[in-house]
Amino acid sequence: MTQAFTHKQRPNAFDAALISPAPRPGLAGWQRFCVEFAYFGIKEARSCLFAGLFFVAVFAVPRAGIAGLPRYDVLLLIALLIQACMVWAKLETLDELRAISLFHVTGFLLELFKTSAGIQSWSYPDFAYTKLFGVPLFSGFMYAAVGSYIIQAWRLFELRIVHHPPYWMAGVIALLIYANFFTHHYIGDYRWYIAACALGLYARATVLFRPFDRERQMPLLLSFVLIGFFIWLAENLSTFWGVWQYPNQLGAWSAVHIGKWSSWSLLVVMSFTIVANLKHVKAHVHVPS
Template sequence: MTAVELRLHRWANALLADAPAGGARAKLVEFLVFGAKQAWACVFGAAMLAILVVARLWYPDDAALARNDALVLAAVAIQIVMVVAKLETGRELLVIVMFHVVDTVMEIFKTNVGSWEYPGDGVLHIGAVPLYTGFMYAAVGSYLVRVYRLFDLTFVRYPPRWATAIVAVLVYVNFFSHHYTLDIRWLLVAAVIALYARTVMHFRVFRGVHRMPILVAFVGVAFFIWVAENIGTASGAWLYPGQVDDWHVVPLSKLVAWFLLMIISVVMVAWVYKPVEPRARR
């Protein structure tokens, strides 16, 4: 944990020292702690969504600084605060930089082929891609690495990392190649299911250690990314072609893309935080 999180952890443990060890109240405490940890893990992404919404609602159209450039500066400021205030570890920063690179390359390609677009002007961009976009994808990486340590994650029957890396590379390539050749996303979904079908994630909330099939966690995170995507498009941060004239909810079919993008994210994090068996943490 970071120094700030360690202090929060000690404070929370002292506050909950008299919490019951069993019964309905114990389950309620466990649930509330789970929610608090999830909220803390989402702090980077929540801050990014907040500035997107604020910029949409209140940023003046005639401001000297373009809205997209203001979003870039705000995103950089959030990142600086996270590091200076010791809300983020060095490993997390490394993962975020990796996510920036992976995302920016894909964003440049996707905007060029018309998959989506970023309205507005500005100078802080590469091609048609404002530089704040890297922070949006990095928010996913930030969440994953924070969850890893906040919940003390361990894994039973985690697949070989080399195998997951091969699938992740194929997923990434398919995001580009399906515009020109056969789209193999469903084969990739099947490969992911085959790889992770037997993997069980163990996570500690407060007193108890809980278990969950990792595929369930993947689908859950993909769903919440889809929700965040709807907030992002509603704020006008980016738009799909069908939303330019009339915004509507992003189709649920996008969950497949987010599920596969999640795999790239998980594999990248797994190379920074090596997955370990529960017995390795005893």
């Protein structure tokens, strides 16, 4: 089933070609595998456009900054420029931008708490003019990048969700996930209990996606875990380049603890819940009555 777009959601020519390629029903065997794999890779790269460009900037901008402007400030300007260009080029709609802004705000609030004097889970060691309570404003875009990826992938792969849990239940789990990032410093870490609830809630949920001209499917929970893994890899690269540091990395870099993978996977569940509540996305989510 081809997704219908309203005028506000009409894709640009490149996205339209990816979404509606000329069907090839006679394609089979290894040839079909290669074509679908190629389209899958292109759509994934396109979905990661904001995240990819942003993290290229993270790795490319020298620690000393550019032309006297500190690195964190340069990264903020680059992130804003990328976001503006995507809206101008109709790679994102204004509705999607509003949702991505919500990711930015929730992520930045988490950063403020985690880097505070009483918590100090990690830190941003470099100077910047655009730091607020020790947190550079660009940091919220790292969370926005996750939301941008989910939104773009939803459109390009024409995602449909079968057996999605009731929205109110998904919302409660998302709130518990977010709250636990704060409360585990005071009343214990309940992430595995929340993860068990999420496992039961999404156990039947299946994501249907279209790499080329046929729908494929996979468990929705598996997609959460896979996205969380790639975010964990990106976090390792970012800490290696010194963008931020955990306390155990102050003397010399070491890999981010594998336990962070679970945290990122839960954050993906929360991010997915926000995207699933967008008006034009709800039409492609099946909630059993």
